[in-house]
Amino acid sequence: MLSLGNRDTIKKWRDVANDARKELYEKEKEINDLKQEGLELKQALKDVNDQCVLLFNEVHKAWKVSSALQTDLKLEHVLLSDKQNIEKEQNTQLRNQVAQLLHLEQDQKLRIQEQDSTIQSLQAKIRTLETQLNETIKAQSSSISVSEPESADLSNSKFTGDGIDSSAVTRKLEEELKKRDALIERLHEENEKLFDRLTQKASTAGSPKVGKFHNSLE
Known part of the structure; x- marks a missing residue:
């Protein structure tokens, strides 16, 4: 038969084991939560990256359109200037x-x-x-x-x-x-x-x- 001291020791270690098991469960839960949060952050980062790519493509398209418009405006300005000079000469x-x-x-x-x-x-x-x-x-x-x-x-x-x-x-x-x-x-x-x-x-x-x-x- 166990003595009283042994029973107290066993109970003490049992409590310690229970606390450790409880703490381990909490840590595992926290780890799982962190993993889930990490996955969500990765997905969010991927979504942001996709949006950045789309935005970059839109900006690139807008830049091309703007460049074409500037070229057209320059050409039109030259044509209008020539036409104005011709009209001035004709008026003279x-x-x-x-x-x-x-x-x-x-x-x-x-x-x-x-x-x-x-x-x-x-x-x-x-x-x-x-x-x-x-x-x-x-x-x-x-x-x-x-x-x-x-x-x-x-x-x-x-x-x-x-x-x-x-x-x-x-x-x-x-x-x-x-x-x-x-x-x-x-x-x-x-x-x-x-x-x-x-x-x-x-x-x-x-x-x-x-x-x-x-x-x-x-």
């Missing part, structure tokens, strides 16, 4: 043409004024000749008689001469009028050509000033 040429046409119009107006003055002078001369002719006719009507044939012949000769002068002045007046009409027609054609050019330019540039300019030319 058009302004020069407009200035030349305006100068030509002024010259033609001066020539028309000079021709109008010449026409007025010729008309005044015609009126003067008509007056002289009427006076000559009246003088001939009062002086012609049966007994004075020679005087009648002289009057008829003067009348014929005045008629010749009047016809020549009339022809000259008609020629000046034709020249004036031709000059006016030419000026009108130049204005129409200028209007067509301005209209074509305004259709591409959206300029609202063409109508005003054409009205000012007319």
Whole structure:
């Protein structure tokens, strides 16, 4: 039989064993929890890594798109710059043409004024000749008689001469009028050509000033 001391010792070691077994169970449970947590962390890390890869791919695609857009924008900027330079040159040429046409119009107006003055002078001369002719006719009507044939012949000769002068002045007046009409027609054609050019330019540039300019030319 066991003594009392042996029983106490056995009980003591049994308690120690139970405590050790309990502590070992807790440690094993803690280890399993840590393993599970490690697995969850690994899965989370894998998910994060996958998301990083996806994000990197998206960033790479976005960078490619951005690079392509920058290239397109640079090319478009170059094209727009060239187009702007061409439009500036065309506008400069058009302004020069407009200035030349305006100068030509002024010259033609001066020539028309000079021709109008010449026409007025010729008309005044015609009126003067008509007056002289009427006076000559009246003088001939009062002086012609049966007994004075020679005087009648002289009057008829003067009348014929005045008629010749009047016809020549009339022809000259008609020629000046034709020249004036031709000059006016030419000026009108130049204005129409200028209007067509301005209209074509305004259709591409959206300029609202063409109508005003054409009205000012007319």
